[in-house]
Amino acid sequence: MTTQTATDLAVRATGVGKVFPSAGGEVNALTGVDLTVAAGEFVSLIGPSGCGKSTLLRLIADLDSPTGGELTLYGKSARQARLDQDYGIAFQQAALLPWLTVAANIALPLDLHKWPRARRDARVAELAELVGLTDFVGRYPDQLSGGMQQRVAIARSLAAQPKLLLMDEPFGALDEMTRERLQSELARIAAETGAAVVFVTHSIPEAVFLSDRVVVMSPRPGRITHVVDTRPDRERDDDLRESPEFFARVTAVREALHGAPVQRANER
Ligand SMILES: Nc1ncnc2c1ncn2[C@@H]1O[C@H](COP(=O)(O)OP(=O)(O)O)[C@@H](O)[C@H]1O
Numbered sequence: 001m002t003t004q005t006a007t008d009l010a011v012r013a014t015g016v017g018k019v020f021p022s023a024g025g026e027v028n029a030l031t032g033v034d035l036t037v038a039a040g041e042f043v044s045l046i047g048p049s050g051c052g053k054s055t056l057l058r059l060i061a062d063l064d065s066p067t068g069g070e071l072t073l074y075g076k077s078a079r080q081a082r083l084d085q086d087y088g089i090a091f092q093q094a095a096l097l098p099w100l101t102v103a104a105n106i107a108l109p110l111d112l113h114k115w116p117r118a119r120r121d122a123r124v125a126e127l128a129e130l131v132g133l134t135d136f137v138g139r140y141p142d143q144l145s146g147g148m149q150q151r152v153a154i155a156r157s158l159a160a161q162p163k164l165l166l167m168d169e170p171f172g173a174l175d176e177m178t179r180e181r182l183q184s185e186l187a188r189i190a191a192e193t194g195a196a197v198v199f200v201t202h203s204i205p206e207a208v209f210l211s212d213r214v215v216v217m218s219p220r221p222g223r224i225t226h227v228v229d230t231r232p233d234r235e236r237d238d239d240l241r242e243s244p245e246f247f248a249r250v251t252a253v254r255e256a257l258h259g260a261p262v263q264r265a266n267e268r
């Protein structure tokens with residue numbers, strides 16, 4: 001195995017901490033976070049509310065700065081990675097601009113960086129096809145279902161061909177069936193584009209289905225307690241969801257989250 005240097009790693013956090021000042025004293029949102037995400041790797045962050053998942057993602061995205069430790073993306077500072085458009089972001093609410101069409105919403109990151117018209121339009125068409133919205137590019141967000149809006153947000157996050165995707169509960173507001181369909185689409189897109197993904201979720205099966213590794217976090221102070229290897233040795237499709245290996249990994253993550261083995265029905 002070759003040694004990975006910092007520039008090969010999509011994310012490298014070393015001893016990262018975040019303290020928020022507050023009226024009632026300081027809030028220790030994150031402490032001693034050591035985490036690496038390899039190029040092309042899919043890593044989920046899971047844990048109870050308030051354990052610092054969103055904070056960690058926001059630090060990686062340079063939407064806020066750590067108060068301790070070191071954070072690099074492909075060997076660069078988070079700020080430089082942001083300026084270089086090294087990552088795309090998708091959060092729980094699709095956050096589309098209602099006065100723009102689907103095509104124009106997808107094109108936002110491209111317009112921001114002044115892509116030439118022809119190249120921009122070709123890229124938008126390609127992305128609409130990737131997320132199955134070719135017939136809807138002329139529609140407005142309020143003419144779309146929640147699942148379709150979220151697909152627009154995912155297409156937008158992919159627009160500038162980022163090497164890294166940062167996603168904070170992107171499927172949190174969707175019904176279970178739509179959610180599973182979008183999980184399968186995201187798994188396919190991540191495999192096709194080779195992008196690394198850092199994905200925040202509350203759902204154990206969602207984390208296990210999508211991820212190569214699941215990072216389990218715990219609150220007060222927010223920190224990493226376990227890292228569970230969940231890389232499947234088969235394709236990520238519906239058969240995987242029903243396989244014994246899948247259930248075994250779900251159980252492993254659940255036990256890590258609860259800090260102790262879960263008592264099974266047949267052991268009572
Ligand atoms: N801007 C902020 N100011 C003060 N405290 C914050 C801020 N953002 C988050 N926190 C606190 O940091 C902790 C972690 O929050 P967060 O990262 O949102 O958790 P999660 O996404 O895992 O639910 C919580 O205690 C939260 O109240």
Ligand SMILES: [Mg+2]
Binds near residue numbers: 053054055
């Ligand atoms: Mg959160």
